[in-house]
Amino acid sequence: MSLLDIDALDSIALGAAVLGAGGGGDPYLGKLMAAQAITDHGPVHLLRVDELPADAWCVAVGGMGAPTVAVEKLAGGGELIAALRALEERLGRSFTHLTSMEVGGINSMLPVVAAATTGLPLVDCDGMGRAFPELQMCTPTMFGIAASPMAVADDKGNVVVVSAVDNAWTERLARSATIDMGAVSYIALYAQTGAQVKESMIPDTLALAKRIGDAIVGARSTRNAPAAFVAAAGGGGVLFDGKVADLRRTTVAGFARGTVWLEGSGNDAGVRVEVHFQNENLIALRDTTVLASVPDLIVIVETDSGQPITTEELRYGNRVTLLALPCDPRWRTEAGLQLVGPRYFGFDVDYTPIEQLAARR
């Protein structure tokens, strides 16, 4: 057990933006909420998964919806606690520990807000090791852990509790409620025991986010930040340098969907790359050649600073570097690829790990 204080938030938020793979919402806003909650209530007790008692009763908390809207509707934190309490009431039992379901983006920070506010310890793990657009895209789904009962709360005081037959139905019903609620909601889901968390969740992902964030900050003066954080992330590489040449982005059915076209510069001059996204970057293509695809992480950063750019922050003319980072190995299994492989998102290509794609080039 360690204490998570305000000083650590900057690096975690920066690393979480990288792990957001273009989606997950800008963790900067979540960081402000987390800092306020820690100021008001004191630092958060952070456990490693191996410190978690087997009989702990854990729940993931966070936000749901289109990050393009999330940045305009900053939550006070009360909605998050309302979701947590509604789920406790539904289950007739108080939770002992909080987790994140998604370390990428703003959902790295919302569990910190909830932990500071409630005094519950936070377990350093998540169910994605990155961000994904749909809630069943969590490693617990592969281990038979139900996302529901799940509570969905909004800023007006509405709460919906979903009890669904599977995690895809939970996603569907919670998504509709989220759209009604103004395209953003606050959620509590994936209630499970400590023993189940140890098996189903990806450990040490807040520590990973902090390591990546620290690497970016440390390399800022070197003008080599992208390479530095690839090393900190434990693999992957730079795919492309260029600038944003065109951008198509719409909010559809509660998601930010679109495509960004990048025009190469330096060694990549004359080359054009397109990246398709649904909240998160899904696939990077050079003509018909796949440079990287889900479930691996596709990250667009400012070339100079290494600062990650979310899909809703992309602007024409941005000078950017495109990187890929390896996903958690569990996503590379058959069951993992069924949930989050390129075909799930409608791309008719087989998944190839970025290490193999890089070796071919």
Place this chain on the structure above:
Amino acid sequence: MSLLDIDALDSIALGAAVLGAGGGGDPYLGKLMAAQAITDHGPVHLLRVDELPADAWCVAVGGMGAPTVAVEKLAGGGELIAALRALEERLGRSFTHLTSMEVGGINSMLPVVAAATTGLPLVDCDGMGRAFPELQMCTPTMFGIAASPMAVADDKGNVVVVSAVDNAWTERLARSATIDMGAVSYIALYAQTGAQVKESMIPDTLALAKRIGDAIVGARSTRNAPAAFVAAAGGGGVLFDGKVADLRRTTVAGFARGTVWLEGSGNDAGVRVEVHFQNENLIALRDTTVLASVPDLIVIVETDSGQPITTEELRYGNRVTLLALPCDPRWRTEAGLQLVGPRYFGFDVDYTPIEQLAARR
């Protein structure tokens, strides 16, 4: 307290189809379910509102969605009980009595199914005195009774419990869940005490349905059935005789919306009348003259038999009689018209009671 047995169902279902005002779904299917439930579990104990103890704990049960879909998805009844039990669990208390929220259409029969199955007594009352397309359009809304917490269940095993800030939000969130569930769901809502039921609900509406149904059956051989049931309903009158000349009907956002055009015959030869509906018939117009509008009941029946025709059963060429029946007087108050007056449904006309409209003609 009396016993409601299978023999009474035919007349109630027929009268409930009249009170459905074109909507509410065909009670014939509900009647089959109710008959089966009574065969399996015995007759239903039916109370008058004045027999209800003040400390009774009552809940309305029924179905939600587009009747065009409901007729294709006959429920087994388990969904209804699932909704009831989910709401009991949410409220931490068992219900002592059941009510209907909507006597018009299939929702006259689903509470009978639930009462027979659970053994709970059914109170003879409802919250509309007819059918309306949205769940906040209930007299309890006018008396400050919350529709939520509300449970929404489907035939797959999904359950959503909505706790909303007002009844319009309950409608919105439950409607989205219903659409996800395949455009039909089974619901439990408007939990209230016996004392509240006595104030907020419309009494004796199952008895009214039975009286209307008996009148239609009794007048079948007379070829004067429409006039007979107008008398049984305690007011209103025949507006028009003709046949269905044209029909436009679509299922939009979980509702059956459209317009039917009627061409006059007999005394009405050469005259054309249009009726707009959203599940229920909302307004009947002759050119720009309003013949009748919500909240009064607009009913289309087969001219010969007096058999009511729901909006989903309308067919080109049907020989029909158009009637209007007066709504419960509470709907004619300012608060009532705000909930269910013609302007709520987008018609830019003031409401005039059918008695006054008839006097002008």
